[in-house]
Amino acid sequence: MNAQVSLLAGEAMPQELHDLLNSTDGAAFEQALDVLVRQREQRLFRALGLLARDLHDAVRRLGGDLAQEGVPGSVADARKHLQDVLEMSSQAAHRTLDFAERMRPQADQLAAHADAVLGGAAEGDAARVLATQAKSFADEYREGMADFVVAQSWQDLSGQRIKKVVNFIGSVENSLLELVSLTGALASGEAAAGPVKVTSQDEADRLLSEFGF
Amino acid sequence: MKILVVDDFSTMRRIVRNLLVELGFSNTLIQEADDGENALTMLRNNSFDMVVTDWNMPNMTGIDLLRAIRAEPSLKSMPVLMVTAENNRDQIIAAAQAGVNGYIVKPFTAVTLQEKLSKIFERLAASGANA
Numbered sequence: 001m002n003a004q005v006s007l008l009a010g011e012a013m014p015q016e017l018h019d020l021l022n023s024t025d026g027a028a029f030e031q032a033l034d035v036l037v038r039q040r041e042q043r044l045f046r047a048l049g050l051l052a053r054d055l056h057d058a059v060r061r062l063g064g065d066l067a068q069e070g071v072p073g074s075v076a077d078a079r080k081h082l083q084d085v086l087e088m089s090s091q092a093a094h095r096t097l098d099f100a101e102r103m104r105p106q107a108d109q110l111a112a113h114a115d116a117v118l119g120g121a122a123e124g125d126a127a128r129v130l131a132t133q134a135k136s137f138a139d140e141y142r143e144g145m146a147d148f149v150v151a152q153s154w155q156d157l158s159g160q161r162i163k164k165v166v167n168f169i170g171s172v173e174n175s176l177l178e179l180v181s182l183t184g185a186l187a188s189g190e191a192a193a194g195p196v197k198v199t200s201q202d203e204a205d206r207l208l209s210e211f212g213f
Numbered sequence: 214m215k216i217l218v219v220d221d222f223s224t225m226r227r228i229v230r231n232l233l234v235e236l237g238f239s240n241t242l243i244q245e246a247d248d249g250e251n252a253l254t255m256l257r258n259n260s261f262d263m264v265v266t267d268w269n270m271p272n273m274t275g276i277d278l279l280r281a282i283r284a285e286p287s288l289k290s291m292p293v294l295m296v297t298a299e300n301n302r303d304q305i306i307a308a309a310q311a312g313v314n315g316y317i318v319k320p321f322t323a324v325t326l327q328e329k330l331s332k333i334f335e336r337l338a339a340s341g342a343n344a
Contacts, residue, residue, distance in 0.1 A: 093224040146323045156225040
């Protein structure tokens, strides 16, 4: 069996482990194995503890930022800015549509007047030339205005995307607030952690509690 | 002809209204609703001849409105034209299965709107003649 183990683990095996595997004393084997495992656990829990502390600090900073509404760069502000953009773009599009709606009857009137002139003016008359031009302008204008109106759909198309981003920011904000209150609850629950355990987890638990778990 | 235009964006409602007027529909007979729920209430309480609806809306979406219309005996034969930025295959199929009469993808032109409307009216006239 010893030969098999050294074949598998080869040179990379630490001396303690090598000795341990070669030991014939059952109790000593158990104890030494326990020490090895504990050393590994401690490293892992220390790393976890550091990670937890970093997370806790980051969330606490974020909580502070979130609490200060109106500070540029905060989440609530970002959402408000986008809502302002939505509102402004809507107003701008409506003003453009106001213009189109105001001008359409004028184009109709111009076309009607031109028709009246064309009905009465003689061939080659200067008024007839002008009326023909006015009529064709009014027709093209109407057509152009229809495209002009449709072009305002940019507000709806971009607005829908902005709304999606606003909703997304809202959900991120809620998740962050939950995270902040969750870590806060965990940190304040530290004192009421209950009686100290005397199991092998004891040391690890104490280490974790230092970092807010 | 009384038409109900349904969209949560007031800009788009106004654009559709403008185009309908341009196509010869009476401005006074065009009414607006800002979501499916309000549209359904208006459809139940007034007589409309056609619905032009968006898909993405709060409270009740356009596809849910379409399904609700088809499920209601007094409304089920109402022509519904969908005007939406949703252009993925599954959604278009869902609308077709729910019994949509026309589907226009935004951004669209006045010509497209006119084409789809005339198709709807042609089919209506044909089915009316057969009935």
